[in-house]
Amino acid sequence: MNVDLATLADFLGGQLTGENCFLAANVVTDSREVIPGSLYVAREGEKADGHDYLTAAKENGAVAALVSKPGNWPLPTILVADTTRALGQVAKFHLAQCRSLNPELQVCGVTGSAGKTTTKDLLAQSLAAVAPTVSNLRSFNNEVGMPLTALKTEAKTAFTVLEMGADGPGNLAYLTSLVPLDVAVVLMVGRAHLGGFGTYEMVAKTKAELVSGLRPTGIAVLNADDPQVVKMAAMAPDRVIWFSPSGQEMISAPSVRGTQVDFINPDNNPDLSYEPTSVDLWATDISLDAIGHPTFTLHWADQSAQVKLQIVGQHHVANALAAAGAAFAMGLTLAQVVYGLEQAGAISPHRMHIFSVNGVQVLDDAYNANPDSMRAGISALAHLGPLEANGRLVAVLGQMLELGPTSDELHAELATVLEESGVAQTVIVGERAKPLHEALTGKIPSKYCDDLATAREALAQTLRAGDTVLVKGSQYSNVYQLAEELAKGELIK
Template sequence: MIEMRVRDLGEVTGAALLAGDPERVCRGCVIDSRLVDTDSIFVAFPGERVDGNDFAEKALRAGAGCVVMTRTPEPDVSALAAELGAAVLVCEDPTEFMLRLAHVWRKGLDCTVIGVTGSIGKTTTKDSLAQLLSCRYRVHVTQGNFNNLIGMPLTILSAPRDTEVLVLEMGMDGFGQIEQLSRCAEPDYAVITKIGTSHIGFLGSRENIARAKAEILAGMRPGSLLVLNGEDDFTPFISETFAEPAGIEVIRCGVSDTDDVRAGAAVLDEYGCPHVSITFEDGSTIDTKLSILGSQSVVNALFAAALAHRLGVEPRKIDEQLGKLEITGRRAQVRDAACGARVLDDSYNAAPESVAAALNLLCALPASGRRMAVLGEMGELGDAGAQLHALCGSYAAAKDLDLLVCVGADNAREMADAARLMGMPEERVMLAADTDAVIGRVAGDLRSGDLVLVKGSRFVGLDRFVEEVC
């Protein structure tokens, strides 16, 4: 983790020392005063409800070596810092402070940096990459969803000094954010998983989403490598408009004979795990089985396998690791309900493309009872929300489900109406206002042998339904 004198913290970030010991050595960085440990750097973020500056004294008493505030400290805070041999820095923008500090720490690490972004699949790709590379390297990786302008710097600042590969997930909800992340991290390798419709409400079109995702190239040097989805319709645009002019090498992963790293047709076993052949750039091939579910997981594993192979991991090791993959929770995980039903828990988040993939998986898995889908509303779709929810409802209708539960308000109604319009019988379509309604109306009706998909954006909170029945 970051280890630096207070004096140097100020110099590299532009923060001003207002009180305390400039020679104090600090270790680690947190933004939550409850996580302060001895010598921590505590960065205070002012918020609408909670102002981190108000917790400066608490952080100092907990052992912080330095507190970074956005306002002039009260006299008692300055006095306490001096008394404890700690320090107080003041900066105008705590996000910029974090980005600058993380950039300096990244530059001091003798490691390879891999950035991962995309509309869907980036967390699965990130987790797969970390596991494949960990059989050869000391890997530090984004935990959970620490992928924004605060979370990614925290990931970098927590990296041990002996890190050999740093795998960073990069998210955004507008232009300029991934550029900031990329300039901070300076990736040697990058992956753009797919250009979908997530965040279309903020950016207006898929082309704009592609432009925003292509910002990952901003911090990359000529000769670096970008991995793209060979079957994504925006891959030529990203390659020709952004990568090639910047001198960035591109490899494509997919199922076409023209892709540089390619997979054969996936065959799902009775548990939904894909069996697939993978051919690498040098012509070497493995026949492997993934431990994660669904055909949609193949391309994400392919991105990871392509980079692992480039970084010297032997094909047999890649094969071995693909059979042991573990990904961040609530992404296409089959769980047993107390009543004997099975729950396909994909409740972490949702986008139209991932809903379609989840419905495909629901229909590919064996079920002796009913097949049901509980689909929550999807966020950040803007003016396209009604149309995209209707498309998901239409797609669900085509799957001949025994029950479709649409959870939410207006957009959930769009889903339900479209499913009925496309011929799904009225008695098989249910509209529920919220997760509590789903629990009340569906949880007690599940039976042994049933298979139920649960998927929606996080704000819907469908994970509570899963916990209720499992």
């Protein structure tokens, strides 16, 4: 970012205290990440108050700070009402500045109830093979992580890829107000975060905010296999690129553009007419190798090519097609897209990582979970099979959070999926997952654990050489810690 503090204060509507200075380095919310010339954002969090670290930020080289509390601070400050919101506005200012210096810069937003991080990673790696690219680390996709990512964009950046998450209505509208999009990718509407949204229809309405956040000439990349995503085409200002993991070549899609869709009351869409529409991008001939790497034929208009992914799980074909659609929208050729997809790996942690330790094969997909991704993980476990002929399939499943009043039902539904997939033993972790443990009675031996300490003990007693174990759960179920301990060989006797 290249701006003086007084100009930024004026843009933010904040009060400048101290000498004006020039900001030429990064913007951070952690005083430990400060480098000389940084702007430090003092956020008030649940566990810590960033204002307590202003002295440390200055000692590390910060030249100024955003604060929400008046005080005799050790460096120049801009006083604002809400530093998190101000951070977003700084990102908006910075991205506009980058676009003025580089009109060719393209910004892509990715959302969906599952697959966001993998799609973002696939797309970013494909684009980076062609030109300078910025993307989120891991899943830094909220009102803090996304602006911090956008602020890493430079004038020389060709592509900025932003995973955008939402746990309630209005989240994506806010994020896209900061960074208007050239390309918007919507993967699917699932049942994640129902506790924040209330209803499945509200999830769809919120995901559609990404499409509404497109610039006037922006391109929407939409999943032709998801009926709720299909409706979002009506909200696209211009072109739509359709992708179909199931291999559909034609769908019935909205014929209008730039029209709001009522997802809550479908009957209130009198102008939403549908017509036969060609799918632009689809997959056929899908197969999996011995450890679950998908190979498929990618069809793009009148061209086709075979693609073999380095990531595990058939469900990633959909993510690869979405990434390909965005890459095509941003100007890549078929050869560039295929090369990028085949070179891309699972760079975010706890995302379908496979490793073996002490005679046990581990499928670590423990970063997060919802009903759809749980099914995908169990399917991948079934495909992997036991490591040895006398081994078993074991599932360590943490609770799925933010599912609202349907939580018990959605957990219990997984019992049938586990049984049909040939899972021989489960370790269920967390109170909200207890309905799954109860539903497994009479189907699969199951150990219920209130906490990680109990789960460690149960897992150590359960696993034996030749087994393959899936570890999966919502991030704050903390079962990812079990995967990390397995990787160190600490839980296997």
